Amino acid sequence: MFKEARIKLTAWYLVIIMAISLSFSCAIYAGVDRELVRMDNMRKDRQSRIETIENILLQKGFPPPKDNFVKNKEMIKEARVRIITSLGIINLSILFLSGVGGYFLAGLTLDPIQKMVKEQKEFIGNASHELRTPITSLKTEIEVALRDKNMNLKSARELLKSNLEDVEGIQELSNYLLKLNHFDNFDNKIEILVINLGKIVSDVVDTYVPIALQKNIKITKKIQDININGNEESVKEITSILIDNAIKYSGKSKKIEVSTKKDGSLLVRDFGIGIKEKDLPHIFDRFYRADSSRSKENVEGFGLGLSIAKSIAEKINAKISVQSKEGKESTFVVEFPKV
Ligand code: ADP
Numbered sequence: 001m002f003k004e005a006r007i008k009l010t011a012w013y014l015v016i017i018m019a020i021s022l023s024f025s026c027a028i029y030a031g032v033d034r035e036l037v038r039m040d041n042m043r044k045d046r047q048s049r050i051e052t053i054e055n056i057l058l059q060k061g062f063p064p065p066k067d068n069f070v071k072n073k074e075m076i077k078e079a080r081v082r083i084i085t086s087l088g089i090i091n092l093s094i095l096f097l098s099g100v101g102g103y104f105l106a107g108l109t110l111d112p113i114q115k116m117v118k119e120q121k122e123f124i125g126n127a128s129h130e131l132r133t134p135i136t137s138l139k140t141e142i143e144v145a146l147r148d149k150n151m152n153l154k155s156a157r158e159l160l161k162s163n164l165e166d167v168e169g170i171q172e173l174s175n176y177l178l179k180l181n182h183f184d185n186f187d188n189k190i191e192i193l194v195i196n197l198g199k200i201v202s203d204v205v206d207t208y209v210p211i212a213l214q215k216n217i218k219i220t221k222k223i224q225d226i227n228i229n230g231n232e233e234s235v236k237e238i239t240s241i242l243i244d245n246a247i248k249y250s251g252k253s254k255k256i257e258v259s260t261k262k263d264g265s266l267l268v269r270d271f272g273i274g275i276k277e278k279d280l281p282h283i284f285d286r287f288y289r290a291d292s293s294r295s296k297e298n299v300e301g302f303g304l305g306l307s308i309a310k311s312i313a314e315k316i317n318a319k320i321s322v323q324s325k326e327g328k329e330s331t332f333v334v335e336f337p338k339v
Contacts (some may be wrong), residue, residue: 002114006106013102021094025087029303032083040076042168056315126287130173130302134166141166171301179237180241180286183311190231190315196338198225198260200232204239205258212247212256218245222259228336234312236335238320242332246270248299249330264338269331275324283322284310309334 057063145151145159182188201225212219228235239258246256250272257269275283279290289303306320313320317337324330 002110004112006103008300009106010099010102013106014098017098017102018091018095021091023167025091029087033080035078036076043076045046123286127173127177130287131170134169134178138163138166169318173302173304175285176302176308179308180304180311183240183308183315188315190234192229192316193229194227195230195232195235196225197228197230197235197264197336198223199271200235201258201266204243208240208243215247215250217247217250217254217256219256219258222257224262226260226262226264227339228264229258229339230316230336234316235266238309238312238318238334240266241305242266242268242334245305245332246272248301248328249273264336266336267331269329271329274324274326274328274330276326280322280324284320286336 029282054153141159141162145156148155152160152266202221205219205221209219243256243258246268247270250256250270253271255271257267259267259269261267275290279288282288283290284306285303286307289301313334319335320332321335322330322332
């Protein structure tokens with residue numbers, strides 16, 4: 001599909017360039033031809049005057065003067081042919097060069113679109129895959145239950161509980177997808193205001209303290225009051241994603257540190273499973289989950305949290321990065337633009 005589009009685009013480039021080149025050539029030829037006609041008229045004029053003088057000289061017994069230029073009628077014709085040939089060669093060269101250049105430029109133009117289509121295909125594939133698992137489980141469980149004529153209330157409740165978990169999974173995924181779509185949409189401008197980073201982060205931490213405590217994890221705050229250029233909802237969203245992950249991937253560790261600094265940065269540090277070096281460049285990719293979180297620790301997730309955090313950060317001109325030592329700790333840093 002893209003090869004065909006590339007050839008079509010090259011053809012359009014060629015049509016435009018050749019239309020311009022040919023119009024210029026016609027204009028040049030018309031101008032030069034006008035000059036040649038003027039010169040030809042001058043020549044004819046001069047020749048008729050010379051012929052009159054020649055006749056007079058001949059009548060008086062003098063030899064006629066030699067004037068090859070004036071007599072050479074072929075010169076104008078030759079000049080015309082030479083101009084047409086030169087313009088033809090120039091146009092052919094332009095056709096060849098613009099063909100090669102156009103094909104190259106068409107490739108460059110289509111490259112980002114091709115990448116976007118590829119990413120979108122992958123995204124749809126991944127999203128469908130993630131949806132298929134809970135939907136298949138729901139369907140199978142319900143089918144089996146319907147076939148069981150002696151199902152008692154206890155089993156029915158267990159079934160409903162399991163169904164609810166699957167539905168919650170689907171709901172969570174659809175929420176993630178909606179968020180991704182919202183933050184990836186170029187038309188959705190986020191209002192940037194002067195906001196108090198310390199206060200917002202502190203409030204988010206407070207909402208996570210009880211959740212962390214359920215896992216016996218203590219969240220320590222080191223908050224410095226600092227104003228940044230940002231958006232409250234966006235900062236809350238990023239902070240929540242990072243703290244949520246810190247809790248999920250804490251492993252046996254029981255402490256998390258959340259701090260804001262005077263330079264307008266937010267740090268979320270945990271001392272849990274850490275991230276392998278080979279995974280570090282990919283964890284912000286959509287649907288990427290490191291093997292350790294998929295299998296060994298068996299932590300629930302879709303691999304979308306960090307990609308959403310990154311999309312939000314880009315929207316508010318913030319930069320998100322990570323430093324980690326496998327099996328020891330991870331620190332996520334978000335640098336917000338200072339006021
Ligand atoms: P999810 O947590 O749903 O898998 P994320 O996009 O939030 O998706 O994270 C992507 C991957 O990055 C996770 O699967 C995990 O492997 C890794 N990761 C993220 N945060 C941490 C962390 N604090 N400690 C260790 N690994 C992490």
